Amino acid sequence: MSITGNLRQRLGPRKRAVQTMLSNKVPQFIGAANFFHLNGAFREEQAAVAAGKKKHLEGELDHSNRMFLRRSVHRIEKGLISQPRRDTFAADYIGRTVETAVSFQEILKQDDPGELKWASDVLNRYFEATQNSTDRRIGAARERWLSVGVKDSDNGVGDISGNACELAPFEQPQLSDAADRYQSLTAIAYHRRSVRWFEDKPVERELVEEAAAVGLTAPSACNRQSFRLLVVDDEDLRKRVAEVPMGTAGFSHQIPAMAVLIGQHRGYEHERDRHAIYVDGGLFTTGFILALEGLGLNTCCINWPELKSKNERIRDLIDLDSDERVIMMIAIGYGVPNQLVPRSHKRSVSAVVQWA
Structure with missing residues (x-):
């Protein structure tokens, strides 16, 4: 006998009430159990997460996964600052990290010398810190690194402030004039x-890039920063891109530049991290739009709807890999003076902040 029949037999006089309950609740339960399989709204996200895992694994195996390198170097930095610091740490992935750093040397020299110097300086510091380790994996990785590691990685590269220095763990100084900076x-x-x-005025690309530099100071999961920012300022394409998301009707035609923030699932090997691109993207965006404001530009954050029709339409306009997902869009330009803007009153601190 079915579960429904058993319940009806046991409850006797309450049969009608139970029947009503079952007719309402059982389909809901069945629907919840199979929701992700039956509801097409989640299939594209699942496909993107799966594609990202595949890209991540393949790249890690052939030492071409840049996000693996970034994550590994970040993990090593955390080991270097541990108190007390162990003689042996990161042994299970140091070999793959060295091989990946070696494989990316020439690419990073051209693409991002700062990232190359960071990886090199941290690995040099790591092998100094683990000299007393008896782990053969660390010894083999040290020999490999010393034989083919980055030579003369400085190339005039400094920290985010432009100061020439070793890009490895450092003593955090006190912020001067903190109160004034907060104001x-x-x-x-x-x-x-x-x-x-x-205004009908082009947005200077250098200003957008300056603002992006501020956005990139935001924290991210193991410092992967697994996203990219596509800024569309071509007149024809930006109008078509601006029409795609919901919420731009009536003003999409006169947006001077449309930034599309694109998350890349390839930075993550586990589906548990499928939301990390949205967290990291939001953190980046906050600094980005505040920096644009400080540079005299105005913005409007535009939500991205998770609709199959929207995803298909945006893919017809811009190149997206199988693991890439649009996180949001940001309209950028010089606002018309003295225009009305929504007050958008924010919630009070007392309504949001709780203490436990």
């Missing part, structure tokens, strides 16, 4: 509003 930051944050009407 400047809050002034920019309070001034920024979603602006939808822009």
Whole structure:
């Protein structure tokens, strides 16, 4: 006898009530159990996560996974600052890290010498710190690194402030004039509003890149920063891209530049991290839009709807790999002076912050 029949027999006089309950609740339960399989809204996300895992694994195996390198170097840095620091750590992945760093040398020399110097300086510091380790994996990786490791990695590269230095763990200095800096930051944050009407004036690319540099100071999962920012300023393409998301009707035609933030699942080997691209993307965006405001530009953050039709349409306009997902879009331009903007009153601190 079925579960439904057993319940009806046991409850006797309450048969009608139970029948009503079962007719309402059992389909809901069945639907919940199979929701991700039957509801097409999640299939594209699942496919992207699966594609990202595949790219991650293949890249790790052939030492071509840049996100694996970034994550590994970050993990090594955390080991270097541990208190107390162990003689042996990172042994299970140091060999693959060295091989990946070696394979990326020539690419990073051209593409991002700062990343190359960071990996090199941290690995050099690591092998100094683990000299007393008896783990043969570390010894083999040390020999490999010393034989083919990066030579003269400085190339005039410094930290994010442009100061020439070793790109490895360092002593954090106190922030000077912290109170004044806080006031400047809050002034920019309070001034920024979603602006939808822009002057017919091009957006300087160098200003967008300066703002992106601020956005990239945001924390991310193991410092992977597994996303890219596509800024569309071609007149024809930006109009078509701006029409795709919901919420741009009536003003999409006059947006001077549309930034598309694209997450890349390839940075993650586990499906448990499938939301990391959205967390990291949001952290990047906050600094990015505040920096744009400080540079005299205005922005409007545009939500991306998870609809198959929208995903298909945006893929017809811009190149997206199988593991890439649009996180959001950001309209950028010089706002028309004295325009009305929504007040968008924010929730109070007391309504949001709780203490336990």
